[in-house]
Amino acid sequence: MLAGIKGVLRQEVPAGAGGEGAAGGGGEKTPLGERLRELGADDYVGVMRRLYRVLLLILQRCANVHALLCAVIRAESEDGGGEDGRSAELQGASGDAGGAAQRTAACVEVLDHLCDTGHQRCGRLLAVRERQTVHLSLSEFSALFDATVEFANATDRVCGRQRRQTLRATLLAQAKGFLEALHVSNAGKLSTLLDQEQWKQVSALSRLLLHACA
Numbered sequence: 001m002l003a004g005i006k007g008v009l010r011q012e013v014p015a016g017a018g019g020e021g022a023a024g025g026g027g028e029k030t031p032l033g034e035r036l037r038e039l040g041a042d043d044y045v046g047v048m049r050r051l052y053r054v055l056l057l058i059l060q061r062c063a064n065v066h067a068l069l070c071a072v073i074r075a076e077s078e079d080g081g082g083e084d085g086r087s088a089e090l091q092g093a094s095g096d097a098g099g100a101a102q103r104t105a106a107c108v109e110v111l112d113h114l115c116d117t118g119h120q121r122c123g124r125l126l127a128v129r130e131r132q133t134v135h136l137s138l139s140e141f142s143a144l145f146d147a148t149v150e151f152a153n154a155t156d157r158v159c160g161r162q163r164r165q166t167l168r169a170t171l172l173a174q175a176k177g178f179l180e181a182l183h184v185s186n187a188g189k190l191s192t193l194l195d196q197e198q199w200k201q202v203s204a205l206s207r208l209l210l211h212a213c214a
Contacts, residue, residue: 052151
């Protein structure tokens with residue numbers, strides 16, 4: 001999982017001469033954050049989309065392995081033990097079916113951990129550009145928001161568990177910041193327009209004046 005993330009970032013956001021030196025010294029996080037913040041909005045959204053695709057593919061393959069392991073454990077448990085004693089070995093030292101249930105639960109826990117790790121790392125990459133994200137245009141933020149929500153929903157379906165909130169919480173916080181910044185920007189533009197608006201005196205029909213004063 002982490003190798004997939006690093007591979008995408010290494011390809012999409014390559015380090016310069018200074019960044020390579022920092023990476024060799026173990027201080028890659030700060031240069032990576034700087035490089036992400038320097039990306040244009042479209043480039044950043046493209047990086048995140050590529051990252052989401054790679055992580056989803058990794059999780060799908062892990063889910064396939066998980067399903068295969070669970071099927072093997074279930075089949076061995078239902079077999080009731082063979083001449084070679086492999087079923088009893090899979091079921092645990094005590095030879096009861098509880099060992100199979102424990103192994104199945106362990107497989108589920110591993111898959112959940114992988115999915116949670118992917119969400120956490122993506123959340124960190126979103127947090128790195130929080131100040132830039134809140135000042136995106138509406139279309140740019142919508143593209144990032146939609147891609148992130150689509151990834152979160154897809155991973156929930158693959159891992160077969162309730163909605164994970166780590167990545168969604170980060171995205172929601174940035175959405176609130178974006179709306180606040182958009183409101184402040186639009187309010188400022190409206191105030192400027194009102195200040196620049198020119199009023200000119202014109203003559204009015206007497207009947208309109210009487211109606212207005214009535």
